[in-house]
Amino acid sequence: MKKQIVILLTALLITSLSYSEALKLQSPGKNLEIEVEVTDYVSWSLFMDGEKVMGPSTISLTLEREGVLGRDTRVRRVTRQSENQIINTPVYRKSEVINHYNQMTVELRDGLGIVFRVYDDGAAYRLTTSFRRDIVILDEEVNMVFPTHEKAWVPYIVPREFDPYSTSFESTYDLLTLDEVVADSLIIMPLLVEAGKNRKIVITEVDLEDYPGMFLTVNNERTGYSARFAPYPLAEERGGHNNLQSIVTKRAEYIAKSEGRRNFPWRAVAVSNKDVELLDNDLVARLASPNRIGDLSWIKPGKVAWDWWNYLNIYNVDFRAGVNTETYKYYIDFAAEYGIEYVILDEGWSEQESLLQIKPYIDLEGIIKHAKDRGVGIILWAGWLPLNQEMDEVMRVYSAMGVAGYKIDFMDRDDQPVVNFYYKVAEMAAKYQQLVNFHGSYKPTGLQFTYPNVITFEGVYGLENVKWTDYLDMPEYDVTIPFIRALAGPMDYTPGAMINSNRWNWRAMHATPMSQGTRCHQLAMYIVYESPLSMMADNPTHYKREHESTRFIASIPTVFDQTVALDGVLGEYVAIARRNGKNWYVGAMTNWDEREITIDFSFLGEGEYDAVIFRDGINADRNGQDYVREVKRVDKGTTMTVNMSTGGGWAASIKRR
Incomplete structure (x- = not known):
């Protein structure tokens, strides 16, 4: 993604042992302002139009050897930066995103750095460390305190019984006051809070890499929310849906092991005075790490005819419908007739234990040839554990065969190893010029901009x-x-x-x-x-019967x-x-x-x-x-x-x- 950049950079060295006044950072339009205080602890507050809507919210990082960073420390240096750029975003709901922000980096004497960034429609911060040796992270303190909290749209986690941090990340919303939020419950992000005067604040995270995803829980004082992270898995066993998952049986006392010199994920809040403003907020696109795969011309968004939701329940045909070659050729012919770019072969085309063992009633090469002759791409469903065990060979073999990509399912976790799995998949699929659709997945955190072949996510x-x-x-x-x-x-x-x-x-x-x-x-x-890859979930027989609706759907870009x-x-x-x-x-x-x-x-x-x-x-x-x-x-x-x-x-x- 080509960037046109205009940068103004200034640095201010803070030499005093304490800093009694708050450090302030305004958005380019001056409607939002961050205030940071460094006393016995580090905290930040967010103001909208001069009124505090969040904070003071404390920040710290607890490491195994180095102790708690962000407590009883002093400011070493403050660096300020302004930037106004255009980011090209060809696999998105717009082709360009304006990235205009002001930034302040606060470096502390204990080795913790905090980068604060503020836009006119949101704010974010991320931690940085620069230790020469690897670190073990016991916890990260993230707080979101609200002076006014009228209600929140709360998506509680629905945990798997074998592991409280295992979930499909699919939840409806409970509309609750802070007093009504269940204590010790885990909440999926994004979370939306109404902070008075119809102001809405949406909490999420961006640039989640080599680190566990963040859940929220109501804090002990019931003034807002604090973070919880899945501890690092120490022992796992095969199980779950059709034995396709890796089930955590023991977790560590720490949440991550990492290089000592790194950036941590952005803790981000999007803000609005009117609900409609949230419908076109580009905060995630702006904060995400840029494209790492270079040329994107081979990435082909589009529609995909999907078999699972409609139970392959086609009719008025002269063969037995089901997971078989004849049925998939029917789906391909339907896709070709309506200009639908892809057909997915969902669960059942391969053996459970190995994606390289194709079921005897599936002529995969014949299906792919039939699709290629008709201008339709084939996407394969993959359970995440079998894929993780044979990833390089699976992608090499099926790329050579002409497979366009994968729908990868049932991760149902966001601890550090699974987050790393997402990046490994994205990088390797890009190597073979294949698309990725993550199901059983946590919310998007910007990976789709870093690896634009990661074309969509479930998490809904x-x-x-x-x-x-x-x-x-x-x-x-x-x-x-x-x-x-x-x-x-x-x-x-x-x-x-x-x-x-x-x-x-x-x-x-x-x-x-x-x-x-x-x-x-x-x-x-x-x-x-x-959704740059958008499913057509129903039965091709129904779609052919409903010709007007089908033509209309097929005509809409993604x-x-x-x-x-x-x-x-x-x-x-x-x-x-x-x-x-x-x-x-x-x-x-x-x-x-x-x-x-x-x-x-x-x-x-x-x-x-x-x-x-x-x-x-x-x-x-x-x-x-x-x-x-x-x-x-x-x-x-x-x-x-x-x-x-x-x-x-x-x-x-x-x-x-």
């Missing part, structure tokens, strides 16, 4: 859950995650259901699943949700040049416009409440456009599959009233005349 309570859940508020969740989970990065929600139901008729079904909400709610997801957040209220509704080339795409979704909103088309350029619109039909509240397709002429002066049914949506493809 997606459509797959309707196959078994008793949760009845998917439409509300669907219009919550664009403000919270999506801020961290792409999410493989796996939309595209063609059987659509209202709240009263919906049932969890495994073989013929249905969505909660309307058809147009599903169509809008392909615009509202960012990466964009520009994003405009049009409107939205957290948990209520969302409306987003995205541009790819000269064409625009607009998606809107609502919760279970019927809703009327106004779309302002002022984002369009000059001239007239034809908008192909899918809107909820008059009976969509009774039958979620009811929709209307219409074509209207629009220009930048157009405003349009959009009516969405209960659990409804609205989607448009807009092309210049």
